[in-house]
Amino acid sequence: MTDDRKKEILFDTLIKLSVSEALEKEISSLPSIEGLNQEYEPSQALDKRINSIISKGCRRFKIKWFSKKLRKIAAFICILFTMSSVVLLSVCATRNAILNAVIQLQKKYAEAKFVGSATSATYQQLICPKDFVKVQVKKFGNTVIVTYSNKDGKEILFSQWGYNKGVSLVDNENTNYMETEISGEKAHLFKAQTEEDSNTLIWQSKGIVFELTPKISSDELKLIGESLKK
Amino acid sequence: MAIENDDDREKAAELYRLYSSTMLYIAKSILHDHYLAEDAVIQAFIRIIDNLNKIKTINCYQTRGFVVIIVRNIAFDFLRHQNRSKTVSIDDNLDYLSDEEPVLDNITTKEACSRITDAITKLNKNYSDILYLKMEFEYSNKEISKILGISEENAKMRLSRARRALKQKLLKEEG
Numbered sequence: 001m002t003d004d005r006k007k008e009i010l011f012d013t014l015i016k017l018s019v020s021e022a023l024e025k026e027i028s029s030l031p032s033i034e035g036l037n038q039e040y041e042p043s044q045a046l047d048k049r050i051n052s053i054i055s056k057g058c059r060r061f062k063i064k065w066f067s068k069k070l071r072k073i074a075a076f077i078c079i080l081f082t083m084s085s086v087v088l089l090s091v092c093a094t095r096n097a098i099l100n101a102v103i104q105l106q107k108k109y110a111e112a113k114f115v116g117s118a119t120s121a122t123y124q125q126l127i128c129p130k131d132f133v134k135v136q137v138k139k140f141g142n143t144v145i146v147t148y149s150n151k152d153g154k155e156i157l158f159s160q161w162g163y164n165k166g167v168s169l170v171d172n173e174n175t176n177y178m179e180t181e182i183s184g185e186k187a188h189l190f191k192a193q194t195e196e197d198s199n200t201l202i203w204q205s206k207g208i209v210f211e212l213t214p215k216i217s218s219d220e221l222k223l224i225g226e227s228l229k230k
Numbered sequence: 231m232a233i234e235n236d237d238d239r240e241k242a243a244e245l246y247r248l249y250s251s252t253m254l255y256i257a258k259s260i261l262h263d264h265y266l267a268e269d270a271v272i273q274a275f276i277r278i279i280d281n282l283n284k285i286k287t288i289n290c291y292q293t294r295g296f297v298v299i300i301v302r303n304i305a306f307d308f309l310r311h312q313n314r315s316k317t318v319s320i321d322d323n324l325d326y327l328s329d330e331e332p333v334l335d336n337i338t339t340k341e342a343c344s345r346i347t348d349a350i351t352k353l354n355k356n357y358s359d360i361l362y363l364k365m366e367f368e369y370s371n372k373e374i375s376k377i378l379g380i381s382e383e384n385a386k387m388r389l390s391r392a393r394r395a396l397k398q399k400l401l402k403e404e405g
Contacts, residue, residue, distance in 0.1 A: 014339070015396065018346035019365040022358070026351055027291045027298065036251035040258070046268045050250075050275055054242045057233035057279050065234075 124208070126158045127227035129220065148214075156214035156224070157198075162207055170200050182210075182225040191218050201225055232279060242279055244288050245297070252294060253301045260305035270308050274301040281377055284367070296367065299359045303378050306356065349399040357392035364389055 031039075042050075128134075128148045136147040143161040174197045175190035187203030192215075201212045201221050210228070212221055233239050253274055257267035277300050278285075285293055337345075350358050363374045375385040 011393075011397070014342050014346050015350075015361065015393070016365045017339070018343045019350060019361055021343065022347045022350035023295045023362050023366050024291055025347065026358075027295045030252065030294075030298070031255065033248065033252060033294075036255050040251040040254040042250045042254060042271070043268065046250075046271065049272055050246050051243075053272070053276060053279065054233060054239055054246075057242070058235075058239050061232045061234050 124160065124210075124228050126156075126212075126224060128156060128224060129216075132156060154215055156212065156216065159211040159213070160208050162209075170202065175200065180222065182222065183228070187225065189218055189221070233282065238282055241282060241285065241288065242275075245278060245285065245293075246275060248288060249294060249297045253297060256298055256301045257305045260302065261308055266308060267305070270301060270305045274304045277304065277377065277379065281373075284369075284373075284377075292366070295362060299362060300377060302355055303359060307379070345400060345403065346396070349396055349403065352399060353392070353395055356388065357395050360385065360388050360392050361396070 030036075126146065126148070129150070131150040131152075132148040132154075133150070134146060135149045136145075138145045138147075141161075143159060146158045148156040148158065170188075170190050172190055174193045176193060178189050178191065180187045180189045180201075182201070182203045183205065185203050185205050187201060190200040190202075192199050195215075198213045198215050199218050199221050201210075201218075203210055203225065205228070210225070212225060214221060214224075216224075233242055250271065253271045254267055257270040257274070258264060261267050261270060274297075278297060281300075285296065287293060350361060353361075360374065360378070363369050363377060369377065371382050371385045371389070374389075375382040378385065380388070
């Protein structure tokens with residue numbers, strides 16, 4: 001630290017020590033408040049204006065305070081409204097999306113419900129047209145899927161499962177639905193609209209649900225269904 | 231800062247009740263006109279209200295000093311406006327001032343303080359006031375600018391000139 005800087009700091013310190021005394025000295029040199037009150041009494045006009053300034057100051061602050069609060073509340077309401085709208089819209093959008101998905105799903109599939117009690121019914125053999133032979137049998141739980149095939153590569157899928165309560169979904173996007181009867185039981189026939197699509201026949205008998213899905217005519221399909229043992 | 235509640239209102243009313251005569255006395259001694267002095271008091275009071283949070287105790291010499299500083303500066307402003315054509319400057323004869331440090335090495339601190347105290351009281355009031363605000367009340371340049379109604383830059387410059395003027399006064403007395 002240079003000597004000049006040291007002197008400057010010392011000088012500032014001395015000013016700091018002296019200034020308080022100087023102010024006290026100066027204020028003490030003024031006439032006393034009591035003495036001045038007698039000699040320099042403010043006029044009524046001055047009193048009135050000062051009182052008005054004090055009142056206005058208070059009022060102005062209150063107005064300022066209220067407007068500030070109001071602005072904050074308005075901003076809060078705006079934010080709340082925007083956020084609620086966003087949340088509501090997203091909930092609404094989600095709900096619509098789910099509903100649309102369900103509707104789309106239902107458009108594509110027809111639902112067949114079966115209500116009853118589970119039985120210990122035995123699965124049955126299908127009497128197929130002559131050229132069809134059994135090529136595959138698959139079991140999934142209480143479901144048995146038997147595949148029959150002929151030389152031309154045509155297949156008949158024959159599914160059967162026991163039920164107590166169940167639903168079977170059938171793709172009806174390219175099919176026409178109609179009700180029919182198999183051996184006196186109500187059956188559901190989904191007729192293919194094109195040759196490339198399969199017909200589907202669903203019915204129930206003695207606690208078993210049968211489902212036939214071949215690429216053969218619906219009349220043949222019904223005959224196959226009727227061929228099952230009663 | 232302004233009057234925010236009933237306490238502030240009471241404080242402002244009490245300040246006026248206690249120091250209205252002092253304010254009038256100071257303003258009148260500078261302006262020599264009763265009506266102008268009352269106008270200066272009104273202006274000063276508005277500025278006091280703006281700085282009401284700086285006043286902690288009403289009846290003490292520091293608060294009286296604070297009130298005196300504000301009213302004195304307002305009165306000087308009034309005077310400057312009145313005498314605009316005469317261009318009275320508070321910085322008269324400052325150009326010759328040097329930054330030479332006063333010799334305070336060979337005396338005791340008590341003597342040095344006493345000499346500085348005397349010099350401060352003899353300073354131009356614009357300078358002594360800014361020294362009071364900075365050194366006694368310990369306000370920042372920003373606060374000082376608000377109290378005196380000048381720019382922050384101006385406050386800084388006036389403070390620097392006040393220090394130089396004080397040094398000059400002390401050097402003069404040494405000589």
